[in-house]
Every structure is written in C-alpha cells, then in structure tokens.
Amino acid sequence: MPYEVQGVVTRAKGEPVTLETVLVPDPGPGEVVVDVQACGVCHTDLHYREGGIGDDFPYLLGHEAAGVVSALGEGVTNVAEGDFVVLNWRAVCGQCRACRRGRPWYCFATHNASQPMTLADGTPLSNALGIGAFQAKTLVHSGQCTKVDPEAPATAAGLLGCGVMAGFGAAVNTGAVTRGDSVAVIGCGGVGAAAVAGAALAGATTVIAVDLDPAKLELARGFGATHTVDPADGDVVEAVQALTGGFGADVVIDAVGRPETYRQAFYARDLAGTVVLVGVPTPEMTLELPLLDVFGRGGSLKSSWYGDCLPDRDFPMLVDLYRQGRFDLDAFVTETIGLGDVEQAFARMKDGGVLRSVVVI
Missing domain, CATH: 3.90.180.10 (Medium-chain alcohol dehydrogenases, catalytic domain)
Known part of the structure; x- marks a missing residue:
C-alpha cells in the first residue's frame, strides 16, 4: 500500500x-x-x-x-x-x-x-x-x-x-585549492559561504569574500574569509588584484552564475589561474569574452557539478569534520x-x- x-x-x-x-x-x-x-x-x-x-x-x-x-x-x-x-x-x-x-x-x-x-x-x-x-x-x-x-x-x-557540498567541493575538488593559495569567492550565500570554508580548510592563506550584502560578508569572515569586498564600493577585479599583490587570485569561484559575475571571476584571477563556475545560470543567459583574452590568460575555466563530489567519500568526511568542530x-x-x-x-x-x-x- x-x-x-x-x-x-x-x-x-x-x-x-x-x-x-x-x-x-x-x-x-x-x-x-x-x-x-x-x-x-x-x-x-x-x-x-x-x-x-x-x-x-x-x-x-x-x-x-x-x-x-x-x-x-x-x-x-x-x-x-x-x-x-x-x-x-x-x-x-x-x-x-x-x-x-x-x-x-x-x-x-x-x-x-x-x-x-x-x-x-x-x-x-x-x-x-x-x-x-x-x-x-x-x-x-x-x-x-x-x-x-x-x-x-x-x-x-x-x-x-546540495548547497554546502557544491560550494565546498567547488573549492577543494574542482578548484583544487591547496596550501598558500589565494582564493576569491563571488557570491556568499550558502554555496559561496561553503566555498569560503572549503578554501580555508584546504590551507588558502588569502580568502576574499565578495558580496553586496554586508551581513553575508560578516558571515563569510566566520567561515574563514581573510578579506571582504563589497562591489558597491568599487571595481571587484581591481579590489581582488589589490589584495593579491596586483596579480589576481589563484582560484576565483563564481557562486552566483551570471554573465557579469563570471566576467569578474575571469579577470580577477591571476595569469594561469583557475575560474570555477558553481552558481547555476538560467537558460537565457549568454557570455561574450574576447577570445584573445581566453588564450592569453591561460589557466583553466571549469564548471563544478555538485562540487565534483563522491557522496560516499565526501559526506562522511564532512560530517566527521563537523563533529570535530572544524567545519x-x-x-x-x-x-x-x-x-x-x-x-x-x-x-x-x-x-x-x-x-x-x-x-x-
């Protein structure tokens, strides 16, 4: 029945x-x-x-x-x-x-x-x-x-x-953030906040949270962000470069999924850096970038599906980190x-x- x-x-x-x-x-x-x-x-x-x-x-x-x-x-x-x-x-x-x-x-x-x-x-x-x-x-x-x-x-x-795994995995699995990296996360809702936490746990020394909401920026600091950027205060790309020695971040994670935030992510990364798209666009959205810039900047442009996770591997590990007070x-x-x-x-x-x-x- x-x-x-x-x-x-x-x-x-x-x-x-x-x-x-x-x-x-x-x-x-x-x-x-x-x-x-x-x-x-x-x-x-x-x-x-x-x-x-x-x-x-x-x-x-x-x-x-x-x-x-x-x-x-x-x-x-x-x-x-x-x-x-x-x-x-x-x-x-x-x-x-x-x-x-x-x-x-x-x-x-x-x-x-x-x-x-x-x-x-x-x-x-x-x-x-x-x-x-x-x-x-x-x-x-x-x-x-x-x-x-x-x-x-x-x-x-x-x-x-869903959301926490998507964000954490975007940093750790897709972006392969490791010790000493600089990371910028654009959009600090649930997914973006998890990406901040993942980057911090992976050993990134500079973790930049980008969001228009001051409350979310404050929460991002609690998850491990070392710096925050409010786009209302000026150009996001320039702000990220200023916080990374003028170069841009090693990994930039777009947790919003809009053409304008993706362009910010693309230009806010260092040469040969990595862009990770984990925010989900809607069907009508399109993106235009100069092909010479795609070639000339090198590096990787990645999409993160579910944080490229394996649930049987990653869920128990994250629960263990939670119970240890580390996540x-x-x-x-x-x-x-x-x-x-x-x-x-x-x-x-x-x-x-x-x-x-x-x-x-």
Missing part, C-alpha cells in the same frame, strides 16, 4: 507552492523509502518553481535532506532499515564512460527511483533533482542514500545534500521552519540575509 503524506508542490511556472497529498509507493527493486527529518530550502527549488530548470510540472520540491531509511526494496545492500542517511542527487552508475574512466563524479547516467510519486488523483510528479523531500517520506534509489554518523543533527547533515555546518542554518513556510522562505531568499532556511519534519 502506498504511503500518504503532505508534500510541497509547484503546479505551474511562477505559481506559489502548495501543500498537496502525495502518494509514495512501496519501494521496488533497488529503491528505498526514507523518513525525512529535515530538508534545506535551496535556490534550486526556487529555480524549479520559476521554470528555470524545466517545464515538467507539477514538481515535488525539496532535495537537500537527511533522514532514516524505513523500507527497502529487493536487492538493496548498501543501506539497512534504521540507517541515518543524507540524500544525494548524483548516485553514480559505475558503468558509463565517465565511471569506467575512473571519474565517477562526472557520471552521465546517475540513478533515480524508477517508480513515480503521484498526486492523489494519480498525476505523476517530477521530483526536484530526482529526490522530492519536502514531505515526511520520499522514495529514492538506494544509491541516493549516503550513510553518515547519526550523531550529526539532520538540520546540519542534510545541507551536505561549522550549524552556522549555515539561518532558521528552521515547517512545511507550510516554504513559499515565505523563497521570499526571504530573494531579500537576502539568509544562508539556509531548513524545513524540520
């Missing part, structure tokens, strides 16, 4: 989300049901609501979640009932050309549950990033579950499921809210000043 829960659904582009009855089927082969304990409100959920990712409405929102496995389908061996898990949206297949080349973080055939969750009238739902976790139970592929230390609270651990996941939680407060959380996200609203179920 399917489980009946209340889930946060967006039925059409730009419409406010609603609480709807959702039917969650019993798990089939390779699937599990997870009792969701907490789920962060990520900007990607807002992208779904506004039609910035696709038009497969209705969408079941929520993906940055942690909870407990409550039911197993046939053949599941990587988790057991009662395991505390963080959900991930890139469950690697192990068989595609990226996996076979030893680069599973680029997996081109990631797993999701085969069965759809539906509205009460049988309408299939499209799950945000293949998860759909703004509800008390959700159905996912077992590979989307990463077991972590249950001593970590779900409000903190769940944030590893303050709690500092990302601006507020805890209920399922009925997601639309208001979207509004606060647009107003700024919020790293993460976290739905507690």
Whole structure:
C-alpha cells in the first residue's frame, strides 16, 4: 500500500507552492523509502518553481535532506532499515564512460527511483533533482542514500545534500585549492559561504569574500574569509588584484552564475589561474569574452557539478569534520521552519540575509 503524506508542490511556472497529498509507493527493486527529518530550502527549488530548470510540472520540491531509511526494496545492500542517511542527487552508475574512466563524479547516467510519486488523483510528479523531500517520506534509489554518523543533527547533515557540498567541493575538488593559495569567492550565500570554508580548510592563506550584502560578508569572515569586498564600493577585479599583490587570485569561484559575475571571476584571477563556475545560470543567459583574452590568460575555466563530489567519500568526511568542530555546518542554518513556510522562505531568499532556511519534519 502506498504511503500518504503532505508534500510541497509547484503546479505551474511562477505559481506559489502548495501543500498537496502525495502518494509514495512501496519501494521496488533497488529503491528505498526514507523518513525525512529535515530538508534545506535551496535556490534550486526556487529555480524549479520559476521554470528555470524545466517545464515538467507539477514538481515535488525539496532535495537537500537527511533522514532514516524505513523500507527497502529487493536487492538493496548498501543501506539497512534504521540507517541515518543524507540524500544525494548524483548516485553514480559505475558503468558509463565517465565511471569506467575512473571519474565517477562526472557520471552521465546517475540513478533515480524508477517508480513515480503521484498526486492523489494519480498525476505523476517530477521530483526536484530526482529526490522530492519536502514531505515526511520520499522514495529514492538506494544509491541516493549516503550513510553518515547519526550523531550529526539532520538540520546540519542534510545541507551536505546540495548547497554546502557544491560550494565546498567547488573549492577543494574542482578548484583544487591547496596550501598558500589565494582564493576569491563571488557570491556568499550558502554555496559561496561553503566555498569560503572549503578554501580555508584546504590551507588558502588569502580568502576574499565578495558580496553586496554586508551581513553575508560578516558571515563569510566566520567561515574563514581573510578579506571582504563589497562591489558597491568599487571595481571587484581591481579590489581582488589589490589584495593579491596586483596579480589576481589563484582560484576565483563564481557562486552566483551570471554573465557579469563570471566576467569578474575571469579577470580577477591571476595569469594561469583557475575560474570555477558553481552558481547555476538560467537558460537565457549568454557570455561574450574576447577570445584573445581566453588564450592569453591561460589557466583553466571549469564548471563544478555538485562540487565534483563522491557522496560516499565526501559526506562522511564532512560530517566527521563537523563533529570535530572544524567545519561549522550549524552556522549555515539561518532558521528552521515547517512545511507550510516554504513559499515565505523563497521570499526571504530573494531579500537576502539568509544562508539556509531548513524545513524540520
């Protein structure tokens, strides 16, 4: 018999989300049901609501979640009932050309549950990033579950499921920040703040946080930023160069994902430096750069997919760092809210000043 829960659904582009009855089927082969304990409100959920990712409405929102496995389908061996898990949206297949080349973080055939969750009238739902976790139970592929230390609270651990991992990984995995590097992070929301924290943990000696919001700049200092830049005070490129001996940063991370911030990142890096794009653009955005500058400046222009992470490797490691007091996941939680407060959380996200609203179920 399917489980009946209340889930946060967006039925059409730009419409406010609603609480709807959702039917969650019993798990089939390779699937599990997870009792969701907490789920962060990520900007990607807002992208779904506004039609910035696709038009497969209705969408079941929520993906940055942690909870407990409550039911197993046939053949599941990587988790057991009662395991505390963080959900991930890139469950690697192990068989595609990226996996076979030893680069599973680029997996081109990631797993999701085969069965759809539906509205009460049988309408299939499209799950945000293949998860759909703004509800008390959700159905996912077992590979989307990463077991972590249950001593970590779900409000903190769940944030590893998307934004925190994306930002941390953009610095450590994609940007390969190492001891003595200089790093600039443009945009210091949840993802950017995590990139600042990752750069600091990796040993960067100069970590420059760039944001228009003074509150976010102050939070960035708490995560390890050594300097802050407010674009309202002057040219960002010049400011970053002034803080790096006139050269520019070794690694510049664009956590906004707009043409203007990418241009800033491109020119704020040192010669042969690295640009990492982790902020998600919308489909209509385009970028124009002089090709001679692309050639002449050298270095690397990279996109970071989910922080180029391997959940089974990176989630437990970050939870261990959290429990050791070296990575303050709690500092990302601006507020805890209920399922009925997601639309208001979207509004606060647009107003700024919020790293993460976290739905507690």
